[in-house]
Amino acid sequence: MPSVSQTVRVKVLFFGRLKDAVGQAEESLDISDASTIEQLFALYVQRIPELAKYRSSLVASRNQEFAAWDSALYSGDEVAFLPPVSGG
């Protein structure tokens, strides 16, 4: 079993208005192993408090599938925060 303090690297992607708010489209970030997507988002809210207002209008994906906010993250995962989609 990995220890709780072990850190892993994940890739984080932002799109649309969220990308503008964060100021970048993607970054690699070291987080505690098995952190949830919700916890990852909270790290960004700490860094950029205005992101909190987007939380209720976002969905998340893990490895290119829509994912629940309590999904745990592991080394090499790709997480994206997706605003309401407007293709078509």
Add this chain to the structure above:
Amino acid sequence: MTAPLDDDIFQLVREPIEPGTLVGHVRAPEDGAIVTFDGFVRNQSHNRRTLYLDYEAYEPMALAKMREIAAQLYEKYRIHRVAIVHRLGRLEIGETSVFIAVSAPHRAAAFDACRFAIDTLKRTVPIWKKEYFEDGAVWADGELPPSPVATPGAKPAS
């Protein structure tokens, strides 16, 4: 009828979409109908004059979701072939942003499947549109894809 997703077309492109090529691709002797949807850039949005649009996508996921839509079409409707193409980047007024073609032996399935495809694309495919007006630009409102509910048993006790 089988689900020949490998013979279907799913693309994100940066050049103008060519509807004729896509219609030709889905057309076959055993079909009797093709229904297409051509979505193109309107010159106004909420009574503001639109100058142009800029589309971006989470590309690998968007392509996967387009394939999933086609898989659903084969489950729900008796259709033959599907083509779904969305354009990215800057689009001028009147240019096609999305084109869908569905062929089927009979028209009802083709109509129903094409409608389902565009409606589902607009709700679930990670593509975003920024609208440019004379006095600024905004990300279009859009639809929030359904989010999976909490993961059942985050750590199964095996």
